[in-house]
Amino acid sequence: MREKNIVDGLINSIKYNYNKQAIITDDKSITYEEMGNKVDKMARYFKVNGIKKTSHVAIYMTRSCEMIISILAVLKLGAVYIPLDPDYPDCRINYIIENSNTEFIISNLNEACFTFKKELKCINVNSAINDYSLKLNTKIDGCDPAILIYTSGSTGKPKGIVLSHENLASSLKNTYDLIGIKPLERVLIKSSICFIVSIHEIFWPLIYGGTIVVSNQNDEKDPRKLIDIINRHNVNIAFFVPSLLQQLFKERQEEKLKSIKKIICMGETLFKEIVEEFYDKLNTSQIFNGYGMTEVAGFSMVHKCSKTEEENIPIGEKGLEIDAYILDENRNIVKDGEYGKLYIDGKCLCSTYYKSNEFQSRCIEDTSICNHKLFSTNDILMKKGNRYYYKGRSDELIKIRGNRVELMEIENTILNCQYVEDAAVVVTKSDNKKIMAFIVKSDNYDGNIIERVEDEVKNNLTDYMYPNKYFLIDEMPKLPNGKKDRNSLAIQNSQVKNKTSTTSILRNPMERFLYALYVDVLQCSEIDIESDFFENGGNSIEVMEVLRIINEVCNVNISVKQFVGESKIQNIAEFIKEKQAGFFKYNKLKVKDFCKGYFINEPFELTELQESYLFDRNSGINTSKINTASYVELKLIHYDKEKFINAIKKLMHRHPMLCASFTKDNKQKFNEECEYNDFLQEINLRNVSIAQRNKLILKAKENLFSYNNKSYSYPLFKIIINKMDNEEPVAQIFFDGLIVDGKSINIFIRDLETFLSRPNIEVTRFKHSFYDYISYKKWIKTTDKYKAAQKYWVNKIENMQFDLELPLLNNPEKIENMTGAQERLELSDEKYDDFCKSCAQFGVSPFVTMLTIFALIMAKWNRKQKFVICIPQADRPDFSDEFQNMVGEYSNFILFKFERKEDESFVDLAKRNQKTLWEAKNNSAFTGTELLREMDKVNNGIGTGIVPVVFTSILDNSKYETSFEVNYIESHTSNIYLDVVD
Known part of the structure; x- marks a missing residue:
């Protein structure tokens, strides 16, 4: 790009690429010529509404084609655009509007201006009139400001960085030189316009003849949606933080990513393992590791990764548009292979922060190095040959999932909260950085200070700045010089309980599964199940991992937005159950379609597993001589034969499968309830020694398991009551595996206890039956x-x-x-x-x-x-x-x-x-x-x-102390003995 301003670059690109695709969304596609016409019409509409050169114009829009057109139209008028994300909290948006002297708001949202405190003119592009014939001849110089973009600030408030047209043009040329893009290559737009990478997603392709593919708002939070849009629109180039790229690969849909030619990573450490996985899955593509910052409008260094990368992957080789020096504490250039602080300059470097002298205070002027000012990045780097290697920061600024975060902004926000005596914010040293907030509350406040602080944080900061965990401490540890001992706090992180611990019990296998999943993803030893995923330290990238596994394992489709509102373990377990039930509704399945229920002597089909058991039993090839079956041994308390038989008959009435039998043509049917002597046998062991008695009970159990029932008769369960002197009788209950599964044993035991302890209870039969399961x-x-x-x-x-x-x-x-x-x-x-x-x-x-x-x-x-x-x-x-x-x-x-x-x-x-x-x-x-x-x-x-x-x-964790005690449960299956669990 030879032009010194973005507008001239776009005009020339439209001229040379007029009939090529410029913008693609889910519902439309426009050429460069069409884009140019739309920009001109929108610019005239904005001009009629008062926007002129140097006007400060906020873009408050969801991601769309209209958003791109609006940004380009603002720039064409020589105005400065100020990106605002509709997902940001109102307090942060209002601060930016006030601090930036915003005069106009452009939006595609209804009644957007009602949320703003400052009176300003709101222009809704949905009602734009495009028949004006005004001339658009604004002269734009390279030094004219193009964008005022806000990032996290060390003072506790966001700071504005002014980028000129020349800054943008130089940065885009730098990216083109380091990475390259061919005409018609498709670049994915998925980032918030409040992030500097959006400049490269939008302007870089359009300046150099590429095509931009615009994802929908919040699609970047769902790897499956990103994969879908890449696949449907044949995206060639995309920018990713490494952790999000990993989430894409975990979806195991790399065949849908074959159109990708280049992936540019930034904002996080790119590990060798990710590069290896990338080339293993997309071996004809290229992956780049980029380094940059908002002050240089994006990338200053880029490294093209090889398939055999070194352990510490370089952050890149610098572009021609930037000068870079690594200096020691005395501002001397360090030797090759030594670490020092990076200082930069170049046409892509901004000249100031808005309404702040901080930028100038971070600049040095040393004629022994060069003849111009150098800006301190506060990044610690090393250079080997032409390659630069990143080590860390020398200040409180960190990167969280690619987002720039000043810890002091978070800390000051907490300190501004009423009843907070003191606070400190630290970050973990691990690769997966977590923000930890430590709070000392005022002595005169007895309420929940953490809840107050959480509300304050959510009202003022963006979600990636939320602390992952809050800790209430009695006093703030201090160093001898009186400063906060932040290293001591980082150590306390592993020792202090998060909020209030709980002894709540996980109620079912789904909750136990979710607990293990949360612990695994959060990489901690335990979590508080009364707190939600985020209160336990989760972040947006970890949400994607959790949802990927939940959606795969549970066959559901839970979105990030749905998860955020239901992320407590018990809540999400219930939500999953509802979603699984919804699978049938989605497929237009009505309950009545499966609702034939109970009927007598009408044969119906078997399941595949029942067919397998029958084949094994009737074919004569069963080598184990043991049938598939289950066995329960109960010690009966206050045994009464009539009462016991009555309870069993109620069980047979409630559960028709206890009355099932199987036909010779491999069908099954429900039968009338049988008489008690068909299933019950009493054995008198009163005058038998304990040793002989135990031997006889064991022998009876073995006989039951080897019982060669061809399954044509019923019932397919047997009960032996062993009566003994001075001891409670022992019931041996045998179930044929054709009619029960593991859970059925516990259901049988539970209902037996109910009918024994409450003999007058009325028994209701289920509306559904096993027949409906076969239909399902x-x-x-x-x-x-x-x-x-x-x-x-x-x-x-x-x-x-x-x-x-x-x-x-x-x-x-x-x-x-x-x-x-x-x-x-x-x-x-x-x-x-x-x-x-x-x-x-x-x-x-x-x-x-x-x-x-x-x-x-x-x-x-x-x-x-x-x-x-x-x-x-x-x-x-x-x-x-x-x-x-x-x-x-x-x-x-x-x-x-x-x-x-x-x-x-x-x-x-x-x-x-x-x-x-x-x-x-x-x-x-x-x-x-x-x-x-x-x-x-x-x-x-x-x-x-x-x-x-x-x-x-x-x-079986159940206790039945009223009517009986469970002594023993055992299961066998054909061909192999399974297990015994008490």
């Missing part, structure tokens, strides 16, 4: 969700390895009787809580931890370190809460691929297993049984019909 399973197979899961699993068939090579002493097929060696091990509630906390500390769930232990044991004895584990999982539909309280085989299983790698720690392995399991669960609409059938087709039915390793668990 049929419907699932018509959804896109199912088809995507089917494609996912079928594509993995070639890499699934089932065969184990265990050191067997005997051929299992020759073993006549197979029983498992059972050990009774117990964990107290306290020890189990400690175990869960330890798991959460490392960001993995207790289930995944136990799964990893189990897999490592199998790997120890297996000659292969890669195999598949079958994991049964609950499959109860959410379109009706009734299914959470019904007895039935509401489950399927997923196939989990385990692979042990050398030199991988247990924690890293567990985390990898957790991600693998989440991905598998996300695609569990296509069941493991269906996958095995597909594998049979591929392998011609050889060796893939049986999964030899199964991992499952049944947890």
